[in-house]
Amino acid sequence: MKKIYALFLCFFFIFQANTGFCAQFIEGFEDIPLLSGLKQSPEGTLTFGNEEAGYTETTLVAKKALTFEKVKLFYTEALAQMGWARLSSNNTTFSFLRENDILEISQTQKHPLKITISLKSKN
Template structure:
C-alpha cells in the first residue's frame, strides 16, 4: 500500500524536474562556455568578434531585469564549473583568455561581456 502512494509522488517529482530543467541553457554568441543567465537577453547586433595575431577578441551585451547581486552570484558559481578561474570581481581567465563582465544601470541591468587574450 505504501509503495503505491509513492508512485504519484515520484511522478510529480519527475514532472517538476522536467519543467524546471526544460529550458535549454543558452550561451552568448561567440563565447564558448559562457552561459546566458536566465532573466537577461542578448542585445541583438551588439556582438563583435575578430581574431588578432595574439588571439580572439569578442564583445557582447545583454540586458534584463535581474539584480547586479544576483548576476554576480550566478557567474561566480557558473563559470568555475566550466573551467574559468575567478581572478577579480567578475574577471575570469581560462586557457590564455581573459573574460571581463561589466555591469551598467539597474533596471534594466546592462551587462557587457568582453573576452581578450591574456597578456601575462
C-alpha cells in the first residue's frame, strides 16, 4: 500500500511540474483549471442564460511574466484530459468543443497578459 501511495505522489508532482496545474479552478467555470501565474479579474464573471442555453465570460490577468503561448500549451494539455477537443487556433484565440459547449480563450492584451475565457452552449 505504501508503494502505491508513493507512486501516486510521484505521479502527482511530476504532472504538476510539467503542466503548471494547480488545484484551483476558475470561478464560474465548474471544471476549467486556473493556470498558475494567472488571477481572475476583480470585475468578476458575467453569466446569463437558462438550462438550455447559456453564456459565461471572465477575464484573467497575469500576476507574473507569462506568454500566450504558455497559456495555449497549458490549456491544450489540461482541457484534452477533461474531454475537450480543440476546434481552432490562431495567434490570439483558440477554442475547444465538449458535448454542446464551446470554450474560447482569447488574448485581449499582451503586456501584462490579459485573456478572456468564454463558455457558450451550442444549443
